Each structure stands twice: as structure tokens, then as C-alpha cells.
Amino acid sequence: MSINISTYKTKNVTKTKKKNDSFFSKEVSFGNRFSDKDKMDFYKELSVLLNSGVDFRKALEILKDQQKKEKHKDLIQAITKEVVQGKALFEALRDSGKFSPYEYFSVKIGEETRKLDEVLLELYQYFDRKVKMKRQLLSVFTYPSFVLLLTFGVLYFMMKYVVPMFATVFKQFGKDLPDLTKKIIYVSEHFSAISIVFGIVLVSIIAFHFYFKNHTFYRKAISNVIIRIPFFGKLVRKIYITRFCQSLSLLLSAKTPLVTSLDLVQRMISFYPLESSLDVIKKEVTKGTLFSKALANHSIYDFKLVSLVSVAEQVNKLDDMFERLAKQYDEEVQHQTKMIGVIMEPLIIVIIGLVVGTVLIAMYSPMFDLSKIIQPS
Numbered sequence: 216m217s218i219n220i221s222t223y224k225t226k227n228v229t230k231t232k233k234k235n236d237s238f239f240s241k242e243v244s245f246g247n248r249f250s251d252k253d254k255m256d257f258y259k260e261l262s263v264l265l266n267s268g269v270d271f272r273k274a275l276e277i278l279k280d281q282q283k284k285e286k287h288k289d290l291i292q293a294i295t296k297e298v299v300q301g302k303a304l305f306e307a308l309r310d311s312g313k314f315s316p317y318e319y320f321s322v323k324i325g326e327e328t329r330k331l332d333e334v335l336l337e338l339y340q341y342f343d344r345k346v347k348m349k350r351q352l353l354s355v356f357t358y359p360s361f362v363l364l365l366t367f368g369v370l371y372f373m374m375k376y377v378v379p380m381f382a383t384v385f386k387q388f389g390k391d392l393p394d395l396t397k398k399i400i401y402v403s404e405h406f407s408a409i410s411i412v413f414g415i416v417l418v419s420i421i422a423f424h425f426y427f428k429n430h431t432f433y434r435k436a437i438s439n440v441i442i443r444i445p446f447f448g449k450l451v452r453k454i455y456i457t458r459f460c461q462s463l464s465l466l467l468s469a470k471t472p473l474v475t476s477l478d479l480v481q482r483m484i485s486f487y488p489l490e491s492s493l494d495v496i497k498k499e500v501t502k503g504t505l506f507s508k509a510l511a512n513h514s515i516y517d518f519k520l521v522s523l524v525s526v527a528e529q530v531n532k533l534d535d536m537f538e539r540l541a542k543q544y545d546e547e548v549q550h551q552t553k554m555i556g557v558i559m560e561p562l563i564i565v566i567i568g569l570v571v572g573t574v575l576i577a578m579y580s581p582m583f584d585l586s587k588i589i590q591p592s
Contacts, residue, residue, distance in 0.1 A: 248313075249287065251345055251349070252346055254314075254338075254342050257278065257291075259335075259336070259343075260277075260281070261278060262336040262339060264277060265335070272295065272299060275298065278291050279291040279295065290311060293307075294307040294311060297310060303323065304326060305319040305320065317479045318338060320479055321334050321338060321465060321466060321469055321471070322335070325469060328470060330469070334465075337468065337469070341461055345461075348454065348548065348549075351553075352552060355553070356559075358556075358560060359559045359560065362563050362567065363563065366571075370571070370574075373571075374402065374403045374574075375403075375406060377574075377578070378399060378403035378574070379403055381400075381578045381582075382400045382403065382404075390581075392581055395573070395576070395580075396577045396578065396580065398577075399573075399574055438487040442488065446551075446555070447555070450548065452488075453544055453548050454548055455486040456489075456516070456520065457541060457544040458483075459480060459489060460537045460538075460541035460544060462476075462480045463476055463477075463480060463533075464534055464537035464538040466479060467537060468534040473506060473533070474500055474501055477496060481493040481497070488513075488515045489515055495512070495513070496509040496510065505525070506524060506533070507521055508525075510524060523536055523539075
């Protein structure tokens with residue numbers, strides 16, 4: 216039995232129990248997950264196949280055969296089986312548990328409007344931008360992380376082996392040492408205990424984070440701290456605003472009602488300032504308030520966004536405006552991310568130089584006075 220996309224019928228969506236999994240935890244899980252990269256490839260290839268006139272069932276079978284991981288083959292096989300049995304594609308995606316409400320609702324709209332290939336292409340472009348952003352952020356922080364790790368290794372070696380060697384030499388002469396040297400030697404002598412305490416504190420912080428990460432008070436507090444960090448806070452805000460614009464652009468272009476689109480975006484984005492603001496905005500829009508006015512009441516949305524949304528409302532072009540805004544914010548995020556890399560590299564080198572230099576000065580400055588310390592008896 217083959218299913219042709221032109222005659223493919225959809226069914227009414229049934230309400231499912233909302234899960235408490237945040238967008239972030241869902242997308243950044245480990246193991247045999249269906250990652251953003253996998254979804255990007257899935258939507259792109261399925262869109263190309265359907266647009267080329269390939270039978271729907273055949274397209275899914277081709278995608279299944281292309282998968283290298285058995286878990287991914289099983290996933291697409293399960294989706295194919297449900298579709299062949301008469302379910303709509305969005306229902307099969309929803310039942311798999313691997314796709315967000317944002318994705319399967321977009322697919323539902325695509326099926327109902329007979330523009331599934333276009334919606335799939337939009338989903339591909341969304342995940343393509345998301346994957347590129349993640350890779351760019353990863354590339355920016357990889358080098359500083361490596362250098363910091365190397366610094367900790369050097370510091371450990373100096374505190375564990377080099378400083379004790381100097382301390383032994385200094386004790387033989389019995390002369391009073393500079394305060395800085397005394398402090399470095401003290402840290403070296405208690406380095407093991409300090410390392411254990413540091414490890415316990417670090418593990419406690421990580422455990423605390425994972426235990427409270429879904430609690431409202433904790434998410435609110437962390438978001439408020441992050442957003443106030445100079446430069447970095449603005450970048451984080453802009454990253455989530457970019458995702459907000461991208462998501463709304465796709466949903467609105469698929470003719471999804473505004474309130475429904477806002478609800479889906481709210482369930483996707485785990486950044487508390489955005490999430491909490493959308494809860495209020497939905498209620499205001501439902502009561503008849505203009506979308507732009509509802510946005511203006513929340514500082515997370517800048518003046519440019521609010522102004523352009525106001526213009527788009529007047530000409531009924533919200534989807535086009537959010538697409539343009541998404542591109543603009545994405546370009547700004549890329550530029551600022553590169554700037555972070557440019558700034559962080561020399562900054563980390565300076566910090567490393569200060570740390571290592573301080574230890575070396577503390578150890579070698581008494582050595583310059585050896586001629587005075589060594590007195591003939």
C-alpha cells in the first residue's frame with residue numbers, strides 16, 4: 216500500500232498531557248537521541264523527496280535505509296508503520312516522543328494546507344540555523360576551555376612539586392620570607408585539602424543545579440544573574456530572542472493562529488524571562504490587546520522588535536517581519552559570538568600570565584636575596 220502526498224488526509228489532533236521537560240533538557244540529552252543535526256537532515260531529505268514527487272511511504276523507507284544508527288532506523292520505521300495504518304504524520308511524530316509540540320504542530324498545519332514539503336523545508340532551515348549557532352558557540356569556547364584546563368594542570372604541578380622544592384630550600388636558610396611567598400607556600404602545603412574542598416563545592420553546585428533546575432524560583436534567579444552579566448547577558452538574551460523570532464516566523468507562515476503560536480513557542484523556550492512574559496502576552500492578546508503593545512510591556516523585547524512588529528501588524532505581515540527579525544538577530548549573534556572569541560583569547564592569556572607569574576615571582580624573589588641570606592659563619 217502506498218500513500219500519495221496529494222491525497223494524504225489528516226486527523227484532528229488529540230490533546231496530550233503536557234510534559235515538564237524543558238526545551239533545553241530535551242534537546243541536550245545524551246545517548247541515542249534524535250539530535251538537532253538528525254532532525255535537520257530528516258526534514259531536509261523528506262522535503263526534497265516529497266517535492267520531487269516521491270511516494271510518501273517510499274520517502275520514509277528511503278530515509279530509514281539511510282540511517283546508520285539502529286535506534287534511528289527503528290524510530291523512522293515506527294513512524295512509517297503508524298502512517299501506513301492511517302495516522303497523520305504529525306500524530307506519528309507526536310507519538311514517537313522524539314519531536315517537540317512545535318515540530319509536530321507545524322507538520323499538522325503543513326498537512327492540512329497541503330504545503331507539507333514547504334513546512335518541512337522551513338523546519339530544516341530552523342534546525343540548520345540552530346545547529347550552526349551551537350557549533351559557533353562551541354568553537355568560541357573550545358580554545359579558552361582547553362587553555363584554562365592546561366593552566367590548572369600547570370598550577371597543580373607547580374603547587375604539588377615546584378613550590379615544595381623551593382620551600383625546602385628556604386627552610387634551610389631560616390630567613391624571613393616575603394608575605395606573598397609565605398602565602399603561596401601555605402597554599403602549596405594545604406593544596407590537597409583545598410582541592411578536596413573545591414571538588415566538594417563544585418559537585419554540590421552541580422547537584423544543586425540539577426535538583427532545582429526545573430523550579431521556578433531557581434530558573435528566575437539564574438536568568439536574572441545571567442542577563443545582568445556585562446556583554447554576555449546581552450548575547451544570551453539575543454540568542455533566545457532569535458529563537459523566538461525564528462519559531463514565530465515558521466508557525467505564522469504556516470497559518471498557525473497567533474495565540475496558538477505563542478503557546479507553542481512558550482513550551483519550547485526554557486529561558487525564564489521569555490517564558491514568563493509569553494504567559495502574560497498570550498492572555499493580553501486573547502483579550503484584544505495588540506501584540507506589539509503586549510510585547511512593549513516587557514523589557515526583554517527591545518524597542519526595534521516592538522516597533523517593527525507594530526508596523527507588521529498594520530499590514531498583516533507578521534510572519535515576514537519575524538523572518539527578517541530572525542535573520543537580523545542571527546547576524547548580530549554571530550558577530551557578537553566572534554567578538555567574544557576575539558576578546559576572550561588575549562584575556563585568558565593575560566590571566567594565565569598573572570597567575571603563573573605571581574607564583575614564579577613569589578618563589579624567585581627570595582632567591583635574589585640568597586647572597587644576603589648566605590652569610591659566612
